[in-house]
Amino acid sequence: VTGMEDYRPLYHFTPQEKWMNDPNGMVYYKGEYHLFYQYYPDDIVWGPMHWGHAVSSDMVNWEHLPIALYPDSLGYIFSGSAVVDWKNTSGLGSEENPALIAIFTYHEPEAAETDALDFQYQGIAYSLDGGREWIKYEGNPVLPNPGIRDFRDPKVRWHEPSQRWIMTLAVADHISFYSSENLLDWNKESDFGLEWGSHGGVWECPDLIPMQVEGSDEQRWVLLVSINPGGPQGGSATQYFIGEFNGNAFTLDTAFEQNLLPRPAQEGELEKAVWLDHGADNYAGVTWSDNPDDRILFIGWMSNWQYAQLVPTASWRSAMTLPRSLSLHREGDSFRVHSTVVQEAEQLLGAEIAKEELGPASYVDFQVNGDCLFTLSNDSNEKIQIQLTDGQLLFDRTKAGISDFEEGFAAIHKLDLDELQVERIELYLDASSVELFVNQGQRVMTELVFPTTPYTKLEVEGQARIKGLRRIKPMELTVANQ
Numbered sequence: 001v002t003g004m005e006d007y008r009p010l011y012h013f014t015p016q017e018k019w020m021n022d023p024n025g026m027v028y029y030k031g032e033y034h035l036f037y038q039y040y041p042d043d044i045v046w047g048p049m050h051w052g053h054a055v056s057s058d059m060v061n062w063e064h065l066p067i068a069l070y071p072d073s074l075g076y077i078f079s080g081s082a083v084v085d086w087k088n089t090s091g092l093g094s095e096e097n098p099a100l101i102a103i104f105t106y107h108e109p110e111a112a113e114t115d116a117l118d119f120q121y122q123g124i125a126y127s128l129d130g131g132r133e134w135i136k137y138e139g140n141p142v143l144p145n146p147g148i149r150d151f152r153d154p155k156v157r158w159h160e161p162s163q164r165w166i167m168t169l170a171v172a173d174h175i176s177f178y179s180s181e182n183l184l185d186w187n188k189e190s191d192f193g194l195e196w197g198s199h200g201g202v203w204e205c206p207d208l209i210p211m212q213v214e215g216s217d218e219q220r221w222v223l224l225v226s227i228n229p230g231g232p233q234g235g236s237a238t239q240y241f242i243g244e245f246n247g248n249a250f251t252l253d254t255a256f257e258q259n260l261l262p263r264p265a266q267e268g269e270l271e272k273a274v275w276l277d278h279g280a281d282n283y284a285g286v287t288w289s290d291n292p293d294d295r296i297l298f299i300g301w302m303s304n305w306q307y308a309q310l311v312p313t314a315s316w317r318s319a320m321t322l323p324r325s326l327s328l329h330r331e332g333d334s335f336r337v338h339s340t341v342v343q344e345a346e347q348l349l350g351a352e353i354a355k356e357e358l359g360p361a362s363y364v365d366f367q368v369n370g371d372c373l374f375t376l377s378n379d380s381n382e383k384i385q386i387q388l389t390d391g392q393l394l395f396d397r398t399k400a401g402i403s404d405f406e407e408g409f410a411a412i413h414k415l416d417l418d419e420l421q422v423e424r425i426e427l428y429l430d431a432s433s434v435e436l437f438v439n440q441g442q443r444v445m446t447e448l449v450f451p452t453t454p455y456t457k458l459e460v461e462g463q464a465r466i467k468g469l470r471r472i473k474p475m476e477l478t479v480a481n482q
């Protein structure tokens, strides 16, 4: 693990070197959480996409593995998902040794530079040895392009009631659902989204997840949709919808619909969306498949396309968020998705410290009783200010450190709390990031910051007090023998 000087996080996943973006192909199999990611091994900016690869037994400590998927004659390997084909529906494995199947977008770079529309299509690869060796399917593409420029990021899950695979695909300004019995032949089912949500940019990296409503035995389907640009703090962000999915189509829940406005918006009306994270730096996140429990396990790319390629790191670029557990709650007369750090991350919590001992990797737990202001600062008077006032939570990174790499970075990010009563704020501070959780993950803000030296002081003003302050230990990282 490298130190503070290059902003390398101490307990967030980063590539060993070079460029990373979206998390891909997250799947659990035989005791291992697999994490693949959009990877360009030759530079610290975006380029020909590969799938980088790491595994973990707990989503906290990671082992780097060799690159899993390389670009080939069909194109770069864009984002996608992975599943365990338990019933051998594809015939590519067996029931005794099921295949891990990765479903991803091929992107043809030369055609993308022309007027062509059909340069993105879906392909698959499979592994029969627990994800070490990947074989591209010889019948690729499995889902050709129907003549649409943005046609990507397949997220596949097994749909138990209809005994079929469902693919959720981002198609420019909406979502398309496809079904398959064998992961090889796909049929279009339906579209969703043209009339709803934020459309400030292209839709990307969707996920469709059945979730139990906390405290009841009702179920709803949550549809995550990342969008770039059009996010609440500028640039990219992830919105979500709550509704029903019947194996064919997704329909909005009428209680959730109240949070939105049908499009096109009337004069003077803004498009309305509900955001998974209200900070600037959580994008393209999706959930693990096939994990051994009922948890909904999420990880996001901790950056923003507005400046991802410009942030001041040198040998590597971009980290993932902490792994989070998503849950669905009734809130008022609607629903909300809450995000909490997975319990496995508790192993990272170290010694209690005093507020003069704040370090590059720290956890702070505030009890909040009303309007308040938290200031984290260093000796160069660089500071983050977090303020609760007038029913708003403000994250001010205008003086947080280096920001001249992009003009929009130094900003105050606002979260409207509406009627929400804030009782607790937790911060996970790492070398160049802050993850802020309101109450038990009712609202979240994930933010990058680049102080020239670590913040070492913490001040609290107003109606709040520090309930807990801990050092956070570095994660364990290993590198597999190649």
Ligand code: FRU
Pocket: 021, 022, 038, 049, 078, 079, 080, 105, 152, 153, 204, 205, 284
């Ligand atoms: C999202 C995204 C995806 C695409 C990938 C390319 O960040 O643009 O839509 O598959 O990145 O790297």
